[in-house]
Structures are given as C-alpha cells and as structure tokens.
Amino acid sequence: MYSRAYKAAVAIPPLLWVALFLLLPYALLFTYSFWRVSPLQTIVHQWNLDNYRELLRNPMYRDVLFRSMKIAGAVTGLALLLGYPVAYYLSFHASTRKHLLYQLVIIPLWVSYLVRAYAWKTILGSDGVLNTLLAYFHLIRHPVGSLLYSPFAVVLTLTHIYTPFAFLPIYAALEHIPRHLVEASHDLGATPARTFWKVILPLSLPGVLAGATFAFVLSLGDFLAPLLLGGPSGIMISNVVVSLFGAAYDWPLGAAISLCMLLLVVGLISLVQWLEKKWSFA
Amino acid sequence: MNVTTALLEVRSVSKHFGSVAVLRHVSLDVAEAEFLTILGASGSGKTTLLRLIAGFEYPDAGEIWMGGERLDGLPPYRRRVNTVFQHYALFPHLSVFENVAYGLRVQRAAKSEIPARVDEALAMVKMSEFAARAPAQLSGGQQQRVALARALVNRPQMLLLDEPLSALDAALRREMQVELKSLQREVGISFLFVTHDQEEAMALSDRIALLRAGELEQVATPREIYHRPATAYTAQFVGQTNLLRGQVENGFVQCGALAWRDETAPHSNGPATFSLRPESIRLVHSAVPGLPGEGNSSGARFTATIRRQVFGGATDLLEVACADGRTLLARIPSRGNLEGEHEFEFSASDAIQVKDEV
Numbered sequence: 332m333y334s335r336a337y338k339a340a341v342a343i344p345p346l347l348w349v350a351l352f353l354l355l356p357y358a359l360l361f362t363y364s365f366w367r368v369s370p371l372q373t374i375v376h377q378w379n380l381d382n383y384r385e386l387l388r389n390p391m392y393r394d395v396l397f398r399s400m401k402i403a404g405a406v407t408g409l410a411l412l413l414g415y416p417v418a419y420y421l422s423f424h425a426s427t428r429k430h431l432l433y434q435l436v437i438i439p440l441w442v443s444y445l446v447r448a449y450a451w452k453t454i455l456g457s458d459g460v461l462n463t464l465l466a467y468f469h470l471i472r473h474p475v476g477s478l479l480y481s482p483f484a485v486v487l488t489l490t491h492i493y494t495p496f497a498f499l500p501i502y503a504a505l506e507h508i509p510r511h512l513v514e515a516s517h518d519l520g521a522t523p524a525r526t527f528w529k530v531i532l533p534l535s536l537p538g539v540l541a542g543a544t545f546a547f548v549l550s551l552g553d554f555l556a557p558l559l560l561g562g563p564s565g566i567m568i569s570n571v572v573v574s575l576f577g578a579a580y581d582w583p584l585g586a587a588i589s590l591c592m593l594l595l596v597v598g599l600i601s602l603v604q605w606l607e608k609k610w611s612f613a
Numbered sequence: 614m615n616v617t618t619a620l621l622e623v624r625s626v627s628k629h630f631g632s633v634a635v636l637r638h639v640s641l642d643v644a645e646a647e648f649l650t651i652l653g654a655s656g657s658g659k660t661t662l663l664r665l666i667a668g669f670e671y672p673d674a675g676e677i678w679m680g681g682e683r684l685d686g687l688p689p690y691r692r693r694v695n696t697v698f699q700h701y702a703l704f705p706h707l708s709v710f711e712n713v714a715y716g717l718r719v720q721r722a723a724k725s726e727i728p729a730r731v732d733e734a735l736a737m738v739k740m741s742e743f744a745a746r747a748p749a750q751l752s753g754g755q756q757q758r759v760a761l762a763r764a765l766v767n768r769p770q771m772l773l774l775d776e777p778l779s780a781l782d783a784a785l786r787r788e789m790q791v792e793l794k795s796l797q798r799e800v801g802i803s804f805l806f807v808t809h810d811q812e813e814a815m816a817l818s819d820r821i822a823l824l825r826a827g828e829l830e831q832v833a834t835p836r837e838i839y840h841r842p843a844t845a846y847t848a849q850f851v852g853q854t855n856l857l858r859g860q861v862e863n864g865f866v867q868c869g870a871l872a873w874r875d876e877t878a879p880h881s882n883g884p885a886t887f888s889l890r891p892e893s894i895r896l897v898h899s900a901v902p903g904l905p906g907e908g909n910s911s912g913a914r915f916t917a918t919i920r921r922q923v924f925g926g927a928t929d930l931l932e933v934a935c936a937d938g939r940t941l942l943a944r945i946p947s948r949g950n951l952e953g954e955h956e957f958e959f960s961a962s963d964a965i966q967v968k969d970e971v
Binding site: 509511512514515516517518519520521522525529530533534610 | 668
C-alpha cells in the first residue's frame with residue numbers, strides 16, 4: 332500500500348486549494364458580515380448584527396431576492412422544457428445524427444458569455460433585429476421598447492445560456508437507462524407513450540433534478556445578464572451585492588447578503604441531494 | 614410437423630445488420646405447449662431470431678405467424694408473447710410486486726384482479742415473500758424468478774427466454790433448469806428458449822433447433838440430435854464425438870486403421886464421414902492382469918495406445934492413438950489407471966454417417 336508520506340504529499344495540494352480559495356474567503360465573508368461601516372466610510376471592526384437587521388427591515392432586499400428567485404425559477408422551468416425533449420430525442424431517436432446534434436447543443440458553451448448577452452441586446456433593442464423584422468412585416472407600427480431592459484430579456488438570455496447545463500445531466504441520465512428496460516416495457520404491452528411515463532421519465536428524474544439545480548443556482552447568482560439587459564426592473568440580487576462591494580462601499584452588508592445567498596444555495600443543494608438519493612436506484 | 618397444429622410459424626426469415634447476414638431463410642415451427650430450444654454458438658443469430666419473434670427487430674424478408682395472425686409487422690406491445698431477458702431487465706424503480714403487476718396495469722386489467730394474479734404468479738416462482746422488495750435487494754436467481762413471474766402473469770401464448778440462466782452460477786443454473794421445466798409443464802404454454810449451452814438444451818427441450826451462422830443446421834428431439842446427428846457440425850456441437858473420415862466401398866468402410874462393415878443403411882460408394890460418440894467405444898482386452906476385458910460384438914476392433922486418461926467419476930475419458938496415428942476419444946466405465954496398448958471396439962451401428970462440408 333501507499334506510504335504515509337505519499338498519502339500526505341497527495342492530499343496537501345487539494346487541501347491547500349480548499350483552504351486558500353474556499354475556506355479563507357468564506358471565513359472573511361463571515362467576519363465582514365458582522366462588522367460595520369463608519370460615517371467616515373471606513374470599515375469598523377466592531378461586532379454587531381446591524382447588517383442582518385437591515386436585510387430583514389428593508390423590503391428592497393427581500394423584493395430583489397424574490398425577483399431573483401422568480402427569474403431563476405422561470406429560467407429553470409424553460410431550460411427543462413427545452414432541454415428534456417432535446418436530450419430525449421438525442422438519446423433515443425437520433426441514431427446517426429447523435430454526435431452532430433450533441434455538438435450543436437454544446438457549442439454555445441464555447442462562445443463567451445458576453446458575446447451571447449450582447450447578441451440578445453442586438454436582437455431585443457428598439458432598433459434591434461426583432462423590432463426591425465416586425466416593422467418590416469408591418470406587424471407593429473412603433474418599435475416595442477419593453478423587450479430590452481426587462482425581466483423578460485433577462486429570463487430569455489439566461490435560458491439561452493443555461494439550457495445546455497440543464498440538458499447535459501438529463502442526457503447523461505437518459506443514456507444510462509438500460510435499453511432492455513425499454514424493451515421489457517414494450518414486451519409487457521406498454522405503448523411507447525406509456526413506457527415514457529412509467530419507465531423513462533421516472534428513471535431520468537435524478538438527471539432532471541441535477542439539471543434543474545444547475546439552471547437555478549447559476550441563474551440565481553447571475554449578475555451580467557441583469558446588468559446588460561435587465562434595466563432597473565430586471566435587477567437581481569447579485570447586482571445589489573456587486574454595487575455594495577463597489578460604488579456603495581458597504582462591504583459588511585454585501586458580505587451579509589452573500590452569506591444568506593450561500594446558505595440558501597447550500598440548503599437547496601442538500602435538499603436536492605436528499606431527493607436524488609431517494610429517487611436513484613442501484 | 615403438421616403445420617396446422619403449429620402455434621408459431623417462422624417462414625423463410627432473413628435478417629441483415631448492415632452487410633452482415635445474421636439469419637438466412639430460417640423456417641421453424643413451434644407447437645402448442647412445446648419446449649423448443651434454439652441452440653447455437655455466439656454469433657449464430659439465435660438471439661436475433663428471438664428478437665424478431667418478440668418484435669424488437671423486424672425481418673428483412675420472410676414472415677412470422679402466430680395462431681393465424683401475422684406478427685412480423687406488429688410492434689412488440691401488440692404481440693401475445695412475453696420475453697425473459699438474459700439480464701432480467703427488472704424495473705429498478707418498482708417493487709417486485711409492481712414489476713409483476715406492470716403488464717396487467719398497462720394492459721388495463723381489472724383493478725380488482727391484479728393483486729390476486731400477481732400473488733399467484735409470485736407463488737408459482739416461490740417469490741411471494743419478496744413482493745415488497747426492490748429488485749436491487751434480490752440475488753440474480755431471485756431476480757430471474759421475478760422476471761419469469763412478470764412474463765407469465767400476462768398469460769402469453771408463448772414465452773421467449775433469451776439465455777435466462779447464463780448469468781447464474783453452475784449449481785443455481787441446474788436447479789433453475791429443473792424448475793423451469795416443471796414450470797413449463799405446469800403452465801402448459803410454449804417456451805422458446807435460447808441458449809449456447811448444449812447440455813442445458815438437451816436437459817430441457819422437447820426439440821432442439823441448432824442454428825449455425827444464421828442457418829438452421831438440424832431441428833430434432835434431443836435424443837435424435839445426439840444419437841442421429843445429421844451433420845458433422847451437429848455431432849461436434851452437441852456432445853463430444855469422434856469424426857471418422859473414410860471411404861465406403863460396397864457397404865464396407867475403411868477409415869485408416871479402422872474398418873467395419875456397415876449394413877444399417879445403404880451408403881453410396883466414395884468418401885464419407887462418420888460420427889462415433891466416445892461412449893460407443895469399448896475396451897475389449899486389458900493388458901493389466903486381473904481386469905477382465907469387456908464384451909465383444911460385430912463392428913470394428915482395433916488396437917490403440919493410451920495417451921491420456923481423465924477421471925470423471927463414473928466414467929473415464931480416454932484419449933487413445935490408433936496404429937495410423939489417429940487420435941480417438943473413448944469414454945469407459947471408471948477403472949484403475951490404464952497404460953500402454955489396449956484393444957478397443959465399437960458397433961457398426963454406432964458409427965453414424967453425417968454430412969460433412971469440409
């Protein structure tokens with residue numbers, strides 16, 4: 332077996348990584364969230380709960396958080412509705428085109444996030460592709476201004492960006508379903524539709540869950556899409572955190588929000604893991 | 614076989630995968646309540662033939678009929694056959710009970726009769742006490758029993774079994790063979806059983822259909838296929854045998870150092886191949902003092918040197934070299950160690966002429 336020294340040598344780099352880039356920042360975040368900013372705009376190392384009280388007291392933070400969750404929920408729903416059929420088709424019916432289609436789904440991930448966000452800006456703007464097209468076909472008289480800088484634009488963009496993340500685990504789960512189970516279902520008299528509802532869908536649920544988690548957590552914490560396309564009504568919680576750590580210079584409050592978000596996400600992931608364990612079958 | 618009593622008729626079915634011909638003009642009938650085994654080496658097309666009947670594949674040519682209904686265009690869920698898969702294929706997200714109830718539920722059997730029929734099917738395979746378990750909590754043998762119950766509960770006209778015992782260990786496999794056979798007698802439906810194991814085929818089947826490279830080599834009862842193999846391939850695949858290639862001249866066979874008069878059937882003169890089972894060769898005279906030689910009869914008598922002796926319990930398998938250097942296998946009742954030259958014999962009627970394509 333391996334020697335003690337070897338085991339230690341192998342374990343040290345990842346442990347250092349976790350300590351330096353995960354534990355230390357979280358510890359700092361935790362500490363900052365209990366400090367405060369003085370009237371002179373300096374951070375005072377004075378333990379207090381004011382930041383958390385402010386979060387509970389000021390409805391602005393709660394509203395932005397709820398809006399963020401609503402947007403993330405909508406993105407998750409749309410990503411699943413788009414991702415599942417594509418994954419199902421690829422896994423079960425796209426025999427020879429499988430690899431080509433798979434690449435087509437994955438390729439957007441290679442394109443810079445910013446490029447994709449700006450693309451939607453170009454499409455949705457007042458002089459954008461969509462308005463020009465609609466006007467060309469005389470479907471509208473004046474450009475629709477509410478397309479861009481709205482929660483709608485944010486949901487659309489985030490759905491575009493995070494659907495592949497929902498697609499991948501669903502596709503993996505579908506690929507892992509033994510095909511003889513599908514044959515057994517047909518053999519026992521179940522039509523393809525019954526087989527989907529009674530065998531394929533239940534067995535793919537762990538993948539759906541993983542995909543939904545990706546889409547929800549990633550869009551909940553997103554700040555570029557709301558920044559570029561959200562406008563005032565499309566602000567999300569991460570934009571608030573960014574401004575608190577930036578222009579507003581209230582690191583303690585920003586840290587408190589971040590910590591709350593972290594707890595929310597960790598809670599969500601624990602719930603998902605529990606569900607996954609319940610729904611997975613050896 | 615009388616065609617009108619056949620439950621299943623496979624008529625000149627062919628199947629290609631790409632440019633590979635997996636099945637070529639296979640015709641086969643299965644009677645009501647018959648246990649028919651499709652025996653073949655891997656790659657012989659036996660599983661493909663079963664999948665064509667189940668409906669998982671469609672033939673390129675030919676027809677499949679069952680009870681007056683043409684099957685080959687129907688999807689699997691419209692066929693009155695059920696399959697037991699090699700790797701059980703139990704639904705992992707359903708309990709044993711729900712696995713067995715699956716076919717009844719999807720075919721909308723009356724809700725009130727489902728529990729009774731599931732219980733009955735589970736009792737038939739002695740799995741009643743496991744109804745609430747998940748498949749992952751069962752051993753391989755138990756899973757295969759549940760798979761059997763899941764298929765039989767639908768009362769199919771025919772049960773298709775795709776090497777159902779091959780994943781089990783040897784002892785369990787023998788036990789399941791016995792149970793499978795008595796289960797088939799009990800339910801009285803046709804079993805179409807696929808295996809590569811010739812002993813299993815002989816133990817279970819009413820008839821064996823031997824498939825070789827996509828074509829049927831011989832279809833006959835186990836005894837017939839063993840004692841009267843039609844071809845050299847059949848003789849070698851089913852049981853052990855000695856293939857004797859020699860010349861026939863006016864009822865007289867000359868095969869190297871072996872020669873015998875064969876009057877059982879009229880053979881045309883010329884080259885011919887004979888199959889001689891090892892147990893047909895008897896030890897005549899022993900050089901070891903105190904051991905009596907065995908009885909003699911008309912046939913061939915020859916002297917050979919013992920090359921190898923493998924103890925097999927009740928019998929010994931001998932590898933002996935004849936005067937012309939030809940090596941033969943002989944199975945004789947177990948006795949002490951044998952060495953050196955001995956005299957052997959076999960009856961002319963035990964040397965079966967077979968078709969030989971070499």
